[in-house]
Amino acid sequence: MSQTTNELATVNVLDWTLAGYNGEPVAESQQLLGKSISYAGGELYFPDYGIVIVEPSRPSDKDVVLSCAVHGDETAPIEIVRDMIHGIMRGELKPVQRTLFLIANPAAIAIGKRFVDMNMNRLFSGAHREGDSREHQRAAQLEQVITDFFAAAPAGERQRYHYDLHTAIRDSEFEKFAVYPFTHGAPYKKEQLTFLAECGVETILLNQAPTTTFSYYSVRTHGADAFTVELGKVRPFGENDRSKFAAAQNMFTRLICEHELNLPAFDENRTRVFDVCRTINRTVESFTLHFPDDVANFTAFEKGELLATDGDQEYLVEQSGERIIFPNAKVALGQRALLTVVEVPFANLQLV
Template sequence: MAQTLLPLQQDGDFLTLTLANPDGLAPAQFSLADGTTASIWDTGVICFEPKTATAKDIVLSCGVHGNETAPIEICAELVKDLLTGKLTLKHRLLVLFGNPPAINAGTREVSENLNRLFSGHHSLGAGLINAERKRAKALEEYVSRFYSQVRITGATTRNRYLYDLHTAIRGSRFEKFAVYPFLHDKPWQKAEFEFLQACDVTTVLLMQTPASTFSYYASNSHGADAFTIELGKVQPFGKNDMSRFSKARAALRQLVSSDTVQTQRFDEQQFQLYQVYRAINKQTQEFKLHFADDVENFTSYPLGTLLATDGDTEYRVEREGEAIIFPNAKVAIGQRAMLMVVPTTVAHNLA
């Protein structure tokens, strides 16, 4: 293992090491020049413990869908710069490359949508029958381990965060947007809206029900401030215009390396806020969307417009301002094929 880690400590290329060992990487630990402890827990799982105590525990995840390459490149660069000393860590950090086999294949998934398998969904039905289900269970365990095993001392209250970085299958009326998991009547956090804005994200979808996503798992199971952040549209490796992610990249690097992130005071007028009005699930193989494949997320249609059919069932626009998001007719039967969202406000429940 020492021979494997030698080039990693020199060039910091953890992504290459991950993709060369998609089925498993032996645990290892070593120290960086600034006293930070770097620990490899598994393929695509690396933990950093700074020498000085802080109260923040940060998880950055990417590659939960293997073809969403821009977040993978952003996280790979951040890890490389930490390992090579170009960036100095301030807070505890766990970086997760979610689905290495799918990343290698250049596909969204290998067998099943990994981001529909959290909060125990990996073990429902037939159980741990494929690599994605096993990986979802392992990722839950790694996040639990990270939040619970705090080696450094000096802080009585831990502040937990998880930012799950994605890019979307299709374009969006708002290029970047975030999904704020259902909080079970707890207030939305003003500071988190301010951080999202620093990432160049001012469109936020406020979920109204529990979900099987990674961000909901971290929020509901561990009390973390957690988000699914969509940074743009899916592109192959090497085809991303990384200048479009400059603000997100800078904010994430500042998040892990500084006491605070430079933000603007929250002003709801600078945001586009939506909440879920209804979810449309695929019930049969006859499910069909009645708009073009290149229609963007957050597109709205006049009242009564036919959106989808599923056998004899028709889905039409029911409310003024209702917009589509995440439409995908290719999902498995029983899974969400589209969300319908409407504008909302957070002024009544903001902390």
């Protein structure tokens, strides 16, 4: 990668990503592809559109991936990542941790939709081999980029992190929450729960099976501490109340710019934990959810209430206090249309 002067520090990285990825001409004065920008303490590289690598000259002991726009209409995380990159480009932020920023689905951002052809968050851990859409191709590329990023780390004991940032289609009883991917029996980490609480994310959903999400890919393939982080509700660019995301952006900034975070002691009273009770898939065209479209994530239902019908199959609430999350009757056949969850006490969890 050729080094350039820092005149490129004024380029809007999101505009550059959208134009270049979608084949539009990019003026030479605005072209970041294959170039680098120096900051006090390291270099910022642009190997491909929407892929930005921070390499400190004397890296600390963390390798951090911050991804956004796996769904192209989730604008708040895109704004956070864009602004963090711009802060480094302008010399306002000086990372000491190796960092990989990913603007995952530029084609979907450009049309203001969740995806172009396929839900990209169902295409990782090799699921991209089953098709050839733009999302399939991009998911394969992103897996390789993360593999290369971790492989290029200096020798020695290092910590790997991946926070995949999202906003949800609908409101939530708990505005911010994170999905803790399946750990394959490994204990849950108090440090990570505390970090997320400091981000304003005080609700955790445990995933108890392998998935094809981006965060699970990094857990299983690279041994990273990784999470799908839901920061609020989907809104158009310019309509996000950035004050609601300030704590998260501050903590992600501190994560990459400080050698040690010195987090407060773990306090289980700060966090509510939910476990998946059931996964309900859509298998027929006539799949129906039996509650209004505006019902919020984590809404509780009473035992015996009808949640969904899938052809002749009825799904009733099996226990009082069962809550719904991620309902979407329009998913492709065979995909998850609804999860139900129940709260679990910390006494039931293995923690380190």
